[in-house]
Amino acid sequence: MALTKRGKIAVWIGGAAAGIVALSAVLALTGTGPAPLQKLGQTITGHKASSPPPTAPLTGLQHHVKDRPVLAIKVENLPEARPQAGINKADIVYEEPVEGGITRFIVLFQSQDSSRVGPVRSARLTDAGILDQYGHPVFGYAGGVPSVMHAVDAAGVKDENYDVAAGAYTRDPNRAAPHNLYTSTQALYRAAHEKGGKPAPVFTYDTSIPHPSRKVGFAHLDYSYSSDVYWRWNAKKQVWLRFHGTVPHMLEGNVQVSAKNVVVQMVKIIYPGQVDVLGNPSPEAMTVGTGKAYVFRNGRMVVGKWVRPNKSDVTKFETKSGQVIALTPGNTWVELFPQNLKVETGK
Numbered sequence: 003m004a005l006t007k008r009g010k011i012a013v014w015i016g017g018a019a020a021g022i023v024a025l026s027a028v029l030a031l032t033g034t035g036p037a038p039l040q041k042l043g044q045t046i047t048g049h050k051a052s053s054p055p056p057t058a059p060l061t062g063l064q065h066h067v068k069d070r071p072v073l074a075i076k077v078e079n080l081p082e083a084r085p086q087a088g089i090n091k092a093d094i095v096y097e098e099p100v101e102g103g104i105t106r107f108i109v110l111f112q113s114q115d116s117s118r119v120g121p122v123r124s125a126r127l128t129d130a131g132i133l134d135q136y137g138h139p140v141f142g143y144a145g146g147v148p149s150v151m152h153a154v155d156a157a158g159v160k161d162e163n164y165d166v167a168a169g170a171y172t173r174d175p176n177r178a179a180p181h182n183l184y185t186s187t188q189a190l191y192r193a194a195h196e197k198g199g200k201p202a203p204v205f206t207y208d209t210s211i212p213h214p215s216r217k218v219g220f221a222h223l224d225y226s227y228s229s230d231v232y233w234r235w236n237a238k239k240q241v242w243l244r245f246h247g248t249v250p251h252m253l254e255g256n257v258q259v260s261a262k263n264v265v266v267q268m269v270k271i272i273y274p275g276q277v278d279v280l281g282n283p284s285p286e287a288m289t290v291g292t293g294k295a296y297v298f299r300n301g302r303m304v305v306g307k308w309v310r311p312n313k314s315d316v317t318k319f320e321t322k323s324g325q326v327i328a329l330t331p332g333n334t335w336v337e338l339f340p341q342n343l344k345v346e347t348g349k
Contacts, residue, residue, distance in 0.1 A: 058113040059200055060093035062207025062331035068113060069198045072136040073187055074159070076143035077107040078123040081228055083181045087254045088116035090333075091187075094204075095261075098128045098338045099271060101282035103226030108132055110139075111187050112201065118254070120184035122164070122171065125150050127274065127286040128338065130157040135316045137201045140194040142170070142185055147276055160194045167193035204316050208328035212321065215302040221264060222346035223339055231337070233264045235301040242298060244335075262332025265319060266296040267308050268341040287338040295319050296345055299330045303347060 055064040060072070077086055079097070089095060089109055096108040108129055109119065125146040130153035133139050141159040145151075154161060164171050170189035174182045221242075223231040232245040244251040244259035251259040269287040276284040295308040297319060304327050310317040319327045339345065 057207075058093070059203045060110065060112050060205075061333060062203075062205070062329065063113070064331075065113070067200065069200050070112065070191065071160070071196050071199045072139035072201050073111045073190055073194075074129075074133055074136070074139050074141045075109045075111070075119050075185065075187075075190070076123055076125055076129065076141075077109050077119065078121045078181060079105050079107055079229060080181070082178070083121045083123075085252045085254050086120065087184065088119035088187075089253055089259060090257055091116040092333065094334050094336065096132055096336045096338060097225075097229075097231075098126065098132075098287050099225060099285050099340060100126055101278045101284045102280075103228065105225050105229040110136070115187040117186045117188065118184055119186060120174075121177065121181045122183045122185055123180070125154055125163070126284060127153055127276065128289070130154050131287075131289045131313065133157045133159055134313055135204055137199065139201075140190055140196055142167075142190045144180075144183055149274075149276055160196060162190050162193050169193065202316075205319075205334065206326050206328045207331045209330060210328070211300055211302055212297070212304050212325075212327050214321075215304045217301055217349070218298065218303045218347045219301070219349040220347065221266065221296070221298055221303070222348075223266065223337055224343065224346075225339070233261070233298065233335075235298075236260075237301060240300070241332075242335075260333075261335040262299065263329040263334040264298040264337065265329075265334060266298070266337045266339050266345055267317070267319075268294040268345075269338050271340045271342075287340075289317065289338065290315075293341060295327075296347075297327045297329070 056067040057064050058067050091114045092109045093112050094110040097105050100106050106123060122144050125143045127150055134157050138158050138160060140162055142162050144164045170193040171183055171185045174184055220232055220234045225231060230247045233242040236243050241260040241262060242264050253259060269289060271285045271287060273283045274286055278284055290310050290313050292307060292309045295306050297304040306319060306321045306327050308317050308319050321327060
């Protein structure tokens with residue numbers, strides 16, 4: 003019986019399908035055929051799809067995460083101490099007012115190491131209130147008056163100051179005392195014998211820019227004659243660069259201080275009775291309570307507030323409506339800025 007046109011097409015399709023099956027079998031035997039179709043949950047290579055890399059708790063960056071506590075190091079910021087070492091390897095840096103109108107840094111490491119950090123100087127009362135938020139950090143510093151030492155002990159830190167772990171510190175013969183004491187993250191971690199216990203995140207990170215915000219090109223924080231701080235946005239590098247007045251704040255290695263985020267926490271300054279070796283009253287920044295805050299990221303500024311009801315709480319940065327202000331992944335500087343001073347911004 004003669005086939006209809008539709009029948010001829012069906013026979014042709016059936017024959018072609020059989021030929022394809024046969025060809026596939028031959029190619030499979032010779033190893034020259036295409037890879038089998040990807041199964042659900044597998045990559046093209048046949049392996050299971052990998053999960054995203056872990057996130058560093060203090061930067062929000064995805065890479066290998068070290069299982070270790072925070073390491074805090076107290077670093078000097080007098081003009082005689084510059085250029086400092088190691089600060090750009092830190093995850094978070096706090097700048098705090100101390101006596102005589104100068105500032106010092108609490109430099110927090112966790113995700114990276116630095117073979118040289120300093121100059122290292124003594125602790126202040128403000129440090130204990132900051133370090134309370136970071137679990138049980140290791141703390142490297144050059145001692146302090148008794149009331150400060152008691153406050154540090156009460157903060158639950160692993161105390162590795164110069165008097166306890168002198169072997170973790172060195173004196174640089176090319177720098178004048180007392181601006182010549184240095185350490186390294188490796189040496190302090192070894193001295194502390196800390197093997198694990200990474201901290202919980204203290205900030206929220208998100209690549210999307212919070213709303214509302216506005217573009218700014220610089221933030222000016224005039225702490226004093228020696229710490230007249232400018233942060234200027236560099237669109238090419240996508241970072242904030244730090245200056246003292248018009249002078250770039252440089253580190254050893256001819257590297258300028260930079261940050262992905264600059265958080266200005268407006269704080270009340272009190273004088274609880276401590277004095278330095280010259281008799282100057284030593285201030286304490288009050289970091290429990292609430293106050294105004296500015297968050298600078300991605301060339302923009304978000305104005306909001308900081309909230310920390312109790313010492314056992316972590317400071318939250320929120321918009322005026324109460325939404326958490328997310329930071330961009332990367333390193334952060336927190337400026338503890340006296341609330342009676344003015345933050346100046348501009349393009």
